[in-house]
Amino acid sequence: xxxxxxxxxxxxxxxxxxxxxxxxxxxxxxxxxxxxxxxxxxxxxxxxxxxxxxxxxxxxxxxxxxxxxxxxxxxxxxxxxxxxxxxxxxxxxxxxxxxxxxxxxxxxxxxxxxxxxxxxxxxxxxxxxxxxxxxxxxxxxxxxxxxxxxxxxxxxxxxxxxxxxxxxxxxxxxxxxxxxxxxxxxxxxxxxxxxxxxxxxxxxxxxxxxxxxxxxxxxxxxxxxxxxxxxxxxxxxxxxxxxxxxxxxxxxxxxxxxxxxxxxxxxxxxxxxxxxxxxxxxxxxxxxxxxxxxxxxxxxxxxxxxxxxxxxxxxxxxxxxxxxxxxxxxxxxxxxxxxxxxxxxxxxxxxxxxxxxxxxxxxxxxxxxxxxxxxxxxxxxxxxxxxxxxxxxxxxxxxxxxxxxxxxxxxxxxxxxxxxxxxxxxxxxxxxxxxxxxxxxxxxxxxxxxxxxxxxxxxxxxxx
Ligand SMILES: Cc1cc2nc3c(=O)[nH]c(=O)nc-3n(C[C@H](O)[C@H](O)[C@H](O)COP(=O)(O)OP(=O)(O)OC[C@H]3O[C@@H](n4cnc5c(N)ncnc54)[C@H](O)[C@@H]3O)c2cc1C
Numbered sequence: 001x002x003x004x005x006x007x008x009x010x011x012x013x014x015x016x017x018x019x020x021x022x023x024x025x026x027x028x029x030x031x032x033x034x035x036x037x038x039x040x041x042x043x044x045x046x047x048x049x050x051x052x053x054x055x056x057x058x059x060x061x062x063x064x065x066x067x068x069x070x071x072x073x074x075x076x077x078x079x080x081x082x083x084x085x086x087x088x089x090x091x092x093x094x095x096x097x098x099x100x101x102x103x104x105x106x107x108x109x110x111x112x113x114x115x116x117x118x119x120x121x122x123x124x125x126x127x128x129x130x131x132x133x134x135x136x137x138x139x140x141x142x143x144x145x146x147x148x149x150x151x152x153x154x155x156x157x158x159x160x161x162x163x164x165x166x167x168x169x170x171x172x173x174x175x176x177x178x179x180x181x182x183x184x185x186x187x188x189x190x191x192x193x194x195x196x197x198x199x200x201x202x203x204x205x206x207x208x209x210x211x212x213x214x215x216x217x218x219x220x221x222x223x224x225x226x227x228x229x230x231x232x233x234x235x236x237x238x239x240x241x242x243x244x245x246x247x248x249x250x251x252x253x254x255x256x257x258x259x260x261x262x263x264x265x266x267x268x269x270x271x272x273x274x275x276x277x278x279x280x281x282x283x284x285x286x287x288x289x290x291x292x293x294x295x296x297x298x299x300x301x302x303x304x305x306x307x308x309x310x311x312x313x314x315x316x317x318x319x320x321x322x323x324x325x326x327x328x329x330x331x332x333x334x335x336x337x338x339x340x341x342x343x344x345x346x347x348x349x350x351x352x353x354x355x356x357x358x359x360x361x362x363x364x365x366x367x368x369x370x371x372x373x374x375x376x377x378x379x380x381x382x383x384x385x386x387x388x389x390x391x392x393x394x395x396x397x398x399x400x401x402x403x404x405x406x407x408x409x410x411x412x413x414x415x416x417x418x419x420x421x422x423x424x425x426x427x428x429x430x431x432x433x434x435x436x437x438x439x440x441x442x443x444x445x446x447x448x449x450x451x452x453x454x455x456x457x458x459x460x461x462x463x464x
Contacts, residue, residue: 021288028317351400
């Protein structure tokens, strides 16, 4: 149980992890304490040497669009310390003793706390083939930290052939980065490219990748590496080899929660499941990629996204210092881009996955795929866009929207996210008042045409 500080003593808040979630929590705690008049001390223990950087920007440093990693740092250690945060680098917490309120730090020291905020993020998945005899193979690396941004920028600038393993968002973004550097790229994925999207949408992405010169190998598994003098030379697949001087490992992440492995607080997937105030159990708070996220319809998903980490961190910071703020949940929105110059695709989704809909017996999804343009057909800006809209036959509730298309296509998904947020129907989406001008939309906005078609399909089936 949390120990209240003795009368007059400040509340000792310990944050573990100094990136998006942890530093949002730390600053918000101080802001709230100033507002409420609470005395608090905020210490942050960080295993590495970096703080408050945009990991989301790593592909754009790798591509050379962003000149250096410093540009990704949102707030420096000096700024955090000037704000009153006791930020300590090189302090990996190995064990959190929740009874004694002690954080054990690698190297033997321990830090006491009254309240602890776990913001340890995620670890990249490292496949066994990335090491030979326990040693990391040169040229084989993930894209997770600020240092990785430097590594990839340097390696891509040096030329050579690139293999990207993993067809998720980061795999696609790193493929774009390598193409922008003028390198030959092979993307290998065990399933489909962007497999959380429907096949109709990911097929358009594959077409775009190939049009930009990326060799795409779907349903293909890496079995090992060919290594020369400690450096990678090729990937070994079931069906042959792929020459590669650089291998980007983009196989996803898992929650970094070893420090709580002894507590019984972890979900089967290893994540934490904080309540809407960000509390796991009294005195233990958590935010960011070490957590699963609750959807607004009530199920837990592992959705390691910066947008959730920043909001959840702020919520925790407010509440740990005596305020009252709630994390409102997610609807499943995500977006990425593949635009190496010759091709420009924006790819976005919101709502539940088909598999989640299929697992819910109360839902009967009606799905329509619609092609259109992002602007009036006579305008030079008009680019193709494909939308896939799903709604429940009985209630007409919108279930999901997936989009792929040219400039301006992707952020259209936010309109659908707003409809989902308010539990709206496909008719709400079809008829709401959206803006129109020829360079940016069609008179009947394509998202609304797509929604209307689903509504019409439901109506036709009801009449039949
Ligand atoms: C290449 C890439 C692109 C991305 N693009 C997007 C995007 O476009 N949109 C989006 O929403 N999200 C994106 N993300 C995800 C987003 O970056 C993360 O969701 C976000 O960084 C999570 O923040 P966090 O603070 O929870 O965790 P992290 O950023 O992982 O930070 C956790 C910190 O805790 C430290 N730590 C871990 N364990 C310990 C310990 N035991 N003791 C002390 N310190 C510890 C780590 O060193 C790290 O600094 C991307 C991620 C990557 C890698």
